[in-house]
Amino acid sequence: MTSAHVTFGEVAAERRISNIPLSHVSVELGHLYMDDFEAGRDALRRQFERVRPWAETVTQINEGRVRRPRISTCFLIDDYFTRFSTPSVVIGDLLAASEAAGLRIDYIARESGCAVADGVPLAELVHARLVPDPPPGTNGSRPPPHESGWLSNGERSPSGGVDEAMGQVAAWLPPRENAARHHSIFLDVEMWTDEGDRRIWSCPYLAAVWQLLRLGLLRDDGRPVAVPVPAPDPLPDDWDDLPAIIQMVPSAPPFAAYTTMSVLSSRFLPVEHAVRVILGQVSISAAVLEQTVRRGADENLEIPRDILKRIGYAIPGEI
């Protein structure tokens, strides 16, 4: 008797991770706050004119590295911390100003979409994936100490107060960065505040989610999240009616990319430091990490596993 080759599978037992299209680089052309918008269309155009040489440099650098670089551009509008005007007015101004400055915006995203995108609570999904940077001596005996809503890159100063045995004020002890070589640069980032039953995510926290979206590293039960959709025509009057990410140019390269490049004014440096402290403690699903690295290898590109090495900036003094 010969034995039969049997295959048997159970769908509920599989790990399924969707592939999503990837560009080489995602370039962020800017980030719009109410103040910038209120400064008027001319101010916006001047801003884009200052960004343009940096965006062109990204293209030049990549043309020297890969044969046909796929570079998509994106722009983030703050509709989370302040609500202003309407999508049709703001987006109309943005497109006119960028066009006048010779720049093309492929995708427009709204900041609220980094908290909840099309019904998926992205900020919470990312929060569940935080694996805090362990101070030396951590062996798993107890969960690492944490302050609700805060994330740091090291050990905090012991909280002040009175030394009970001595009855005197305890001497100050410095905080310490876990990865410090000689001296520390300790940073403690506030991730959220709760106002009533609403959680307000902080700007660097949402910016961290924004980077993860641009790197195509987030999934919900294996499915892609915040998938860009063609811009509705006409644009809605309410920001809540706008999808998280809209595609402005039908032929644009994919929104998500192996690497990101953001052109930012130097006043955003502290925010980006905080973003990196958060991102450095987000555990990306091993399967997604593997998928991206393999896709890069298929294009003969080495994609760093360390996601912080995939995130770059151009930071002139003022934009």
Next chain:
Amino acid sequence: MPSPARSDAGGDGAGILIGEVHTGLLLNSASLRQDMLPAVLGLLPGERVRSFERPISHAVSPELLVGVDCDLSTASGTRVRGIGTLAVRAAITGGRVLQGSAWTRLMGGHAEHRLPWSHYLARPGVVETVGRRRNHPYHADLADGFLDRTNNRKAPGIDFGAICGQIMGEVQRSPYLDRRSPFKAARTTLRWVAEESPERRIGFILGDDGSRTTRITFDGQPISAVIELCEDLALHDWLLSTLLDVIDRGMPSDGPHETMMRRIRPAVDHLIHLWMPGARVVESLLPLWESLDTKPGFTRQWDTLVNRIRDQLALRTLTLLSASAEGVPGRNEQGIRS
């Protein structure tokens, strides 16, 4: 910006796998239904609970990571610092048995000092040795140090027990469980080491303190297959130990049958149908299970115990029947006929 591919080889290849599996009873009066498993084991939002129905109900939580930076246990007492993450998950088999399983891969690190944390998160489930000795041929020293729980000279190392305990506690606190167990069963701990080698080896040691250690080799199989083998081994070792314990307590040489029945009934109701060694073990690792099953003979001992229970039950039925036949002849004859 992407850069052209080049090799990212660092450290010392495969390294060794170390882990621990804790096995115990799920705190619920009834077997947990298959459709409840995703809710109870959904410990990471956005990640699916994998569940299997054949040949036995089994579900596995998503893997969580735990960060560590501590001295590792070495048999020689040499100081070796390890930094990285452990993977940990919970599993429920037959709606009845809960396991907490944690493991990591020890590898020679990339640097003499600690790197930014993002470096370690980019290698989930890997602990890198750091320092001047990071590429020292340390495998045997670390494996022996990890398995030997009596050596007082060594660093306490990674606390696998606490990590497994935390995830089991999290499952047991689920609002979907009624926190009542149908009988008492002790938790067991299996500590294991796996090394890559073309030579096929498996060892299992039951310590006199109740500790269990196993040492296996694998040859090219994915790490997930090695972990499943160790979890399956731990599950069956627990079933055997628990059944032995139930029989020890429930089957005195004499005593009222009612007491015996009350005591061994849980074993019949909840344990006996769970014995399925190797059900989820990949074919190429099955020979390891089989050799362990030949000596010391897990299945042989299990079958003997199950037969003993069945004999007792049959004897008990016969005794009951003959007792009632002698007591109330008319009614009982009718009872037997119907």
